[in-house]
Amino acid sequence: MIDLKNISVRYGRKTVVDDVSVTANAGQFIALVGPNGSGKSSLLKAVAGLLPHDGATSLPSSRTDRAKQLSYLAQNCTAPDHRNVEEIIALGRTPFLGPLSKLSEADQSAIDSAAKACETYQYFGREFGTLSGGEQMRVHLSRALATDTPLLLADEPTTALDPYYQISLMNILRASADAGKTLIVALHDLKLAERFADRIWVMQAGRLVANEPAEKALSEAMLHDVFRVTLSGEIID
Amino acid sequence: MSTRRWLFLVGSFCVAAGLMSLFIGSTWIAVPDVLKGLTGRASGPVNTIIQDIRLPRALLAALVGAGLGASGATLQGFTRNPLAAPGLLGFSACAALGAVLALYFNVPALIMPAAIGFALLGALAMTMFSRRKPGASGLVLAGIGIGALATAITGLIMNLAPNPWALSELVYWLMGSLKNADRVDVLIAGPLTLAGCILLFLSGPALRVLGLGEDTAQSLGISVGRTQWLIVLGCALCIGSGVAVAGAIGFVGLFVPHILRFLTEADEAWLIPLSALGGASFLVVIDSLIRATSGPGTPLYLGIVTSLIGVPFFLWLAWRQS
């Protein structure tokens, strides 16, 4: 489980994350939703230790220790086109590798099981650049899962994916949560959030305005106040 | 072919090229005499020529080439920019400024320390200016700026130089040459270049992870800031000592990593030692060619030849790839 206490992130005079305190339990799939600019990415980055922030998390403060506790899937993941898929997934084992970077058996089995869970095992031997966008995203997820950490943070992983890959990705995430991993996934697709997550955290202008079970979170009032849309999909001026 | 085999191949080629270069020079020396000269068993002048002229020159060509190759590979891996090279990022310009200052104040004995010192100063300035956002884009911008400033100040100093021949000397020096290489240069530049190369090799594993992007690398436990320090220090040592003894030899750091990446498909970490060996081989071969073909008139300048040969080859590679 992970505990966030009074997390605030400031860019100069602008506060992008405003005093967020919340707890996520083990095995929970949490969807982090909110309008553009509400601070979802910044909150995830702060938890991952990528942004300086006020407040504390229950994660270790040393960068190397924290790397063994959480995996982070950035919003615009990249990887070199000419590297092989298995080499990229193997990079997920970096926090556990010694100076000579040799993969042990434990490393290799973590890589293989992550690849099988994401159905990227069949791409081994191919260059990353030859895969489609959806396949590449699965490789990135395999890399994140290969680290086998208790916590996974993902920043809008379904962006730019077609429905097949979106749902396939969410299925994999759901399965990880069922196996005991804590997930905090920023999503802009509210339907996916409602369908796959256990709880939904709603952010607005940097503040956490709701922390509810998934089936209850996206009420008409919520949609109206935070997202300025109606249940039937009309916008509110 | 596996990366290890490539390393062995390029390394062997480097050693072979170095040995071959001992047989090339303006004076014709028979093969057995060359070998005797290596161990000091030939006649006095031949011993001097082999041990104090040709051997230092070959060693220095290898050292400077290795430094340039390793720096280029590391900078390209770190900035994930195929155009990154020690020349672009201002290391060469800062080192040249240091050396020119030593000449201006009439302390030629301080050329080497000044070149390295200023390369390190430039490295420090680059890191400080990109401190807010350590990583590729900040470093490239800071590097270009520092390099431009160093070039401008160098120009100013030469403009004000009391030595009436300063400007022409500088022009020749900026074309790069190993013609005055001697054993003292090897003894000083050697350990410094090797130290720099070791720092660069050490940054290799982090470069692999940085290929995933700086945020992801950081989340995997890599310190982007520390990696940048390793790289910047390593480059300053390699380039500073290289510029101090050979002047400005450009381009090698840019295209040697590209050529080797194309040939070997090695990853970012293995590319560093491969480029070191490749750069060493390249410079030894070119310098030998220069010695074999230059007449008693104006000698060909190393920096010019490396560009003339390197660019068309690089263009041909690019054309083949598309």
Add this chain to the structure above:
Amino acid sequence: MTWIHKSLNSVIFPALIPLAGCNGIEAELPRNAIVSTSLCADGYLHALPELEPRLAALSWQSRSALSRTPDNLRPLPQADNDPERRLKWAGAIEISNAGGSGDIDLNWGEDFETVWANLALLSSNLDVADPSGALKARLKAIDKPVTAPRILYIDRSGASAGPRTFVNAVIEAAGGTNLIQNPGWQSPDTESLILLQPDIILTSFMGSSYAGINDRTLRHAALADKIEALPRIDLPGSLWPCAGPGLVEAAEQLNQAMAKL
């Protein structure tokens, strides 16, 4: 804003005119004043001491390390061949190097004949006695050694001189032979220099105050060792920045140094 412009103009423009004249374009020069614009010409003028009272300015290098200008003449103003600055000396007789635009242009050459020709040119044009006779006598008086030692000339950057250079002329006048047989000024590569076996190394221009990148003789370990190991004669560069009267003294100094070795 035009009234500001007008009032500024009315102040600035008149102020500029006297400033323009401050450069002293019309200087008061004696009628047959002489001005030298090159170090070479300085040397020739010093060989004609009768001209001393007429000297109005010497070259821009007259106070440098390569100049043999005597102390009493060092305070003289300096002239060069910059077109604007030359106007100051418009009334004087300007001595310059070959290809210059002075009133008397010295000939360029690499031997003693050049020296005699230039001295004749100067003495006839400036109405003084030609000192060539005395100088030729000094040359004749040089006591050449029985066996001519083989001399290698080398300067700071490792450059040397063969036949058809004034260095060669001096070596032969002093009674030595030049080891370099290729004519002209040249820069042999380091390997060739190592292989040469002269009896004496002759150096010059080593004391220049400017450090250079190409100071091979000073900085290349092997070359420095070789020079160290051989008998060495050093002549001041001020004797011979060009083929001038200093060549005679250079030959004398070289000959005396050879005798001492």
